[in-house]
Amino acid sequence: MRTEEEAKYDLDERIFELYDSGMSIQSITEELDTTADYVATVLRNVSVETG
Numbered sequence: 001m002r003t004e005e006e007a008k009y010d011l012d013e014r015i016f017e018l019y020d021s022g023m024s025i026q027s028i029t030e031e032l033d034t035t036a037d038y039v040a041t042v043l044r045n046v047s048v049e050t051g
Contacts, residue, residue, distance in 0.1 A: 008021065011032065011034065012042050014032060014041075015028055015034075015039055015042050015043065016046065017044060018031060018032075019039075025039050025040060025043075045049075
């Protein structure tokens with residue numbers, strides 16, 4: 001059984017994958033059955049890798 005933390009991590013990863021593939025935030029919310037606010041928060045909090 002997955003923990004809540006694991007489920008959240010998986011959801012966040014899926015949001016990144018869909019956004020990177022060119023999906024709009026609205027499409028992601030419909031695909032994953034979550035809110036636009038949550039998707040925007042996840043995307044805003046991503047750390048940018050440099051190097």
